Amino acid sequence: MPFQRNCRVIEVNQIANGLFSLVFDCSDIAGSTKAGQFVHISCGDGLLLRRPISVCDLDGSLVRIIFQVKGSGTSWLSERKQGEVIDVLGPLGKGFALDGSRLLLVGGGIGVPPLLMAARQASEQGKKVNALLGFADADKVILLPEFASACDWVEVSTENGSLGKHGYVTDLLISRLEANQNICDLILSCGPQAMLSRVAHIAKEHHMPCQVSLEQRMGCGIGACLVCSCGIKSPGGEGKSFARVCADGPVFSSREVIWDET
Amino acid sequence: MPFQRNCRVIEVNQIANGLFSLVFDCSDIAGSTKAGQFVHISCGDGLLLRRPISVCDLDGSLVRIIFQVKGSGTSWLSERKQGEVIDVLGPLGKGFALDGSRLLLVGGGIGVPPLLMAARQASEQGKKVNALLGFADADKVILLPEFASACDWVEVSTENGSLGKHGYVTDLLISRLEANQNICDLILSCGPQAMLSRVAHIAKEHHMPCQVSLEQRMGCGIGACLVCSCGIKSPGGEGKSFARVCADGPVFSSREVIWDET
C-alpha cells in the first residue's frame, strides 16, 4: 500500500558528474519498500507531474534515491537542502522477484541504483549475487564500493574505456555467459531501453530467466490513469496487451516485453 | 528610463500584521527613482505576471518597498531571504509632481509607503510637509517614526479607534481643511480607491489641487500592452479617454480621474 508523505530531506550530494544522491526520512515508505520499487516525487509547485525515481537503498527509516539531472524536475530535486520537506508517494510498483539462487545483476548508467537494493536483499537472503555495471565514462561511475560489499564480484565497463573494460555492459554479459553458462540462474537488469532489449535478447539465447525494469512517462503513478503503458505479450504469447509500467511493473519478465511497443 | 536588474535582497522584515518591508540593492534603480514611482517585480517562475509595488524609500543604492501579503505573489516575496536575488523592473511610471509649497499627505493603509518618499523629497526641497495617515487597526500601523521625522506633524486615525482618532483618514482631512483652509496648497494621496475618490471629492470642495496614486492590474508595466487603463477626462473635461496607470500614472490629478471607470 502506497503512502503520500511529506518527508524531511536528510542529505543531498553530487556523487558523480550530474548524478545526485538524496536521502529522505520516512518510516512508512522505508518500512515497506522492496527492491525494484520506486517513489513518485512532487518537484515543486511549478510542475504538474511527479517524477518517478527508483529506491536505491534503505537504512532504518531512511530512503536513498540516486538520480541524474535531466530536465526541470530532477534539477529542482538536486537543489533541495537538508531539512527541507519533499512530497513523496510510495512505495509504488512491483519490484524484482528474487526467485533464483545465483543472481547476476546487469546495470547501465542510471539503471544501476535500483540494483543495489536487489543485491543487498538477495545477499541477506543468502543468495549468491554478482554484478556487471556499465557507464558512459569514468566520471559517471557510481556505487562501486556499495556493490562490492553486497556482491561476490563486480565487473565494470565504460563506453570510452576510461574505467574498467572498454565497451558495453552487454559485452561483459556475453563473455561471462559464454565462459560459464552456469554463472547465474537469474538475471536482473535495469538501464536504458536499448541496453535492456539487448540483455533480453542475450538472456533468451542462453535460456536464462531475466527480469528487466522499464521506464515510461507517468501520470498518477499508482495504476489509475493508464498513460504509462508498455506492450506485453498476452499469456500464451500470441496477442498483445498493454501493461501499466507503474503498477504491473516497472519490473517485467524480459520474455513478455514487446520491445518496439514500450 | 527603466532598467531590468537582478537585485540582491538586503533584508526582509515583517513590520506589522501581514506587512513586510524589503530592501534590495540596485544603484541603477535607486539612482533614478522619484517619489510615487514603482517597481515591477517578478515573483518566481510559477507566476507569469510581475507585481507592481511602489518605492517607499531610498538610501544610497538601496531601495525599500513595503507591501501587504495579499495573494501568491506578495506571499512569495515575503518569503525571500537575505542574499537572494530578485528580478526587478524599474523605476516605472510618473511620480508625484511636488509643485506646491505646503504639502498635505493623505495616506490609507498600504497606500502610506509611497508617501514617505514624497515627504522626504519635499522636505529636502525646503517645503512644508504634513501627513494624515489612516489604518484599519493599530496592528497595521507602519512608518510613524519615519513620517514624524520627515514632516512637521503627523496625525493618525484607525478605523476601530485602537490608535489615534477613531474613524477614517478622510474625517481627519475634513476637520483639518475646515479648521484652516490654508493648511496646504497641495494634497498628495494614496490608498484604497474608495478613500481616494473621497479625498478627491473633499479636495474639489475646498478648491485644493490634489494628486492621487491609483492602482490597476498590470501586464507589461511599461506602457506597451494597454491593460492597465483608468478612465480620464479628456482635456477640456467633456469626453473620456483611457490612460495607462503604469506609464501615464500611477499618479494623476484627482480632477481628471473618472472614478467609476478605474
Add this chain to the structure above:
Amino acid sequence: MKPDLAVTFAGLEFKNPVTVASGTFGFGREYSNFFDLSQLGGICVKGLTLKAREGNPPPRIAETPMGILNSVGLQNPGVDEFIKTELPFLRRFNTRVIANISGNTVEEYSLMAEKLSDAAVDMLEVNISCPNIRAGGLAFGTNPKSASSVTKAVKAVSKVPVMVKLSPNVTDICEIALACEDAGADALSLINTILGMRIDIEAGRPVLKNITGGLSGPAIFPVALRMVWQVCKAVKIPVMGMGGISGAEDAIEMFFAGARLISVGTACFKDPYAPLKIRQGIEEYLSRKNKASLNDIRGKLITD
C-alpha cells in the same frame, strides 16, 4: 452551522458536489488505497467501449506548462467486463457511480446504455468528445446533428439519467449543448480535453506516439470556466463543470458560473487527496461567507 453540501442533479441526490473525472481515476481501486471512496459525491469511471480496447501506443503523456497532454485512447476492458468485475467493487461504496461511454456508432452507444442502465449504474456520461480516437468520440461532439442523434439513441433506452460530455474543440459550444438538451439529455458535463501537441526538439519527434493528445490541468481552467458559464446561461438542464480544477477556489468559480457538480481529474496525479481537500475548502468557504448551501452561490455571478 455547517453548510449543506448536498446537491440534487438530474433528479439524483449527491451527498456533495465533488466527483472525480473519467479516465483519471480508473475504476476507483487504486485511489481506494488512499481514502474511503464514500467521501466522494460521485465517480465517473474510466471511459468504456462496447468491446475491450487496447488504447494508443506509448508514450501517452507529455507535460506542458501547468497542463498535461494524454493520448490514452480509451484503453478499457469493455462494458461487460466492467459490469462483471469493476461495478461490484464500486458498489461497495456509498457514492454515485457514473459510467462514461464511447461508441464507434450510434448503435454502440445505445447498446452500452442498455447494458449499463440494466446494471444499475446511477447515471450515464455519454462521451462525444474524446480527442484521442479516430472513429466516434470527438466526431460526434463537434456537430450538433450527430450530438443530437447519439443523445436521442441513449435516452431511448436508458433507465437512468443521461449526461452528455461536451468537447471544447468547437466554435460554439452552446450550439452543441442546446442540441443535446433538445434531444432529451438530463444533464451536461464539460469540458473534455483540448487537442494539443508537444515536440521533443532533441529527437525531432512528437513527445506522444499518437502525435496529438488532449490537454488537461490548470492551464485549461479559464477556458473551461468560460464554457461552463456560457452553457449554463444557454440551457436549463444541470451542468457538471470540469477542466483544470485543482483547488476549492476553482470549484467555487465553477459554482458561480452555474455548475451544480464539479469533477476533479488531473489534479489527482499531483495529490491523490485533491478531491477531499476541494470538498473541505468548499465547505470552509460557505461557512466563512455564511452561506447555508451551494444554492446561495450557484449561478450568482454579478455581471453588471
Add this chain to the structure above:
Amino acid sequence: MKPDLAVTFAGLEFKNPVTVASGTFGFGREYSNFFDLSQLGGICVKGLTLKAREGNPPPRIAETPMGILNSVGLQNPGVDEFIKTELPFLRRFNTRVIANISGNTVEEYSLMAEKLSDAAVDMLEVNISCPNIRAGGLAFGTNPKSASSVTKAVKAVSKVPVMVKLSPNVTDICEIALACEDAGADALSLINTILGMRIDIEAGRPVLKNITGGLSGPAIFPVALRMVWQVCKAVKIPVMGMGGISGAEDAIEMFFAGARLISVGTACFKDPYAPLKIRQGIEEYLSRKNKASLNDIRGKLITD
C-alpha cells in the same frame, strides 16, 4: 560556422525569424528603451482600427495558471494617427513592420489596407480573430465564408503581402486556413487568444470587467503548436507561429511543426528581453545540432 537565421516569408526577407506579437509590444516605443528594435526580425504593431478606439473598461487583465486573460478590446489611436506619428518612429529601425488591422465591416478592412500599404508598411496582418470586441474581429474568423471575403477585399487593394491571423476558437482551423489561402492570402499567422474567464470568489464577480477575455501565455502553447502543425500540413503558404512561446525550445518546436516565423507576445511582460533570448537560443540550437539554417529543421517533424 554561425547558422544563418534569415528567412524568406511571403516574398520578404526577414533577418531572423523572431517577431513580436500584436498588442503586446505597442508601437515599439516602450521596448526601445530596453534594446535596439533592429535586432528583431519584425514587429507586429498593436491592432489598428479605422477610427480611434477606447477599448474596454478596466480591469482588463487577469492571471491564470501559466497564462493571462486580456480584454483590451483594441484600444488604439486609429490608422491615420498610426501612419502619422507611430510609423515614422518604427521606420528608424532596420526591422520589418507588420500592421495588424481589424474592421467592423469588410469595407473598413479594405480602406485600412489601402492606407497602410500606401504608407509602405512591410506587411499587413489581417486580424479576424480578436475575441474582445463585439462587432467584427472574431465573427469574421470563425466562418470560412467571411474569412474569405475579408481576405479577398484586402488582397484586392494591398500593395504589400497579406497575412491573415487565425482564431483558435474554432472547430476546424484548417477549414478557415484553406479558405484564406484560396482567397489569396500570402501567409497565415496563428494563434490569437483563446476565449477564457476568471471569477473573483470574494466579490462574486468576473475578474475582467468585460467578463471574458483572451487567454495567452505558456498555458496555450500546446494548443498553438497543434494548430500550427495542422495548418502547415494543410496549406502551401507560409505560417507565422505564435501562442505561448516563452523560450527558444518553444520556438524550435514551432519550426519543426512547420512555422517559418514565430512571434513572441505575453513572454515580454515577464522579460522584456525574451525575444532576443529566444533568437539567441535558436542560433545556439542550430549550431549545436550542426544545422546551417532553419531550412534544416522546418517542417522536419518525424512522425512514423
